[in-house]
Amino acid sequence: MNPQPNNSTPPATESxxxxxxxxxxxxxxxxxxxxxxxxxxxxLALFK
Structure with missing residues (x-):
């Protein structure tokens, strides 16, 4: 069984x-x- 990480905070663009x-x-x-x-x-003034 692969435990899923508990990401309770969605990405900023979706929240x-x-x-x-x-x-x-x-x-x-x-x-x-x-x-x-x-x-x-x-x-630029240096090269004039």
Whole structure:
């Protein structure tokens, strides 16, 4: 007999927390994208 694991917590996307995950990624991703773009723009100035 193979015992089945007792996973009482469903994945986040199935429990209605998908919006929270997207919001968390936006909170982290938008400032990160802004910082990367600013670094790239300032690095271009070095090659002019």
């Amino acid at each position: 209605g927390m998908g919006g929270s995950v997207v919001l968390a990624w936006l909170v982290v991703g938008l400032p990160l994208a802004w910082g990367v773009s600013q670094t790239f723009i300032k690095a």
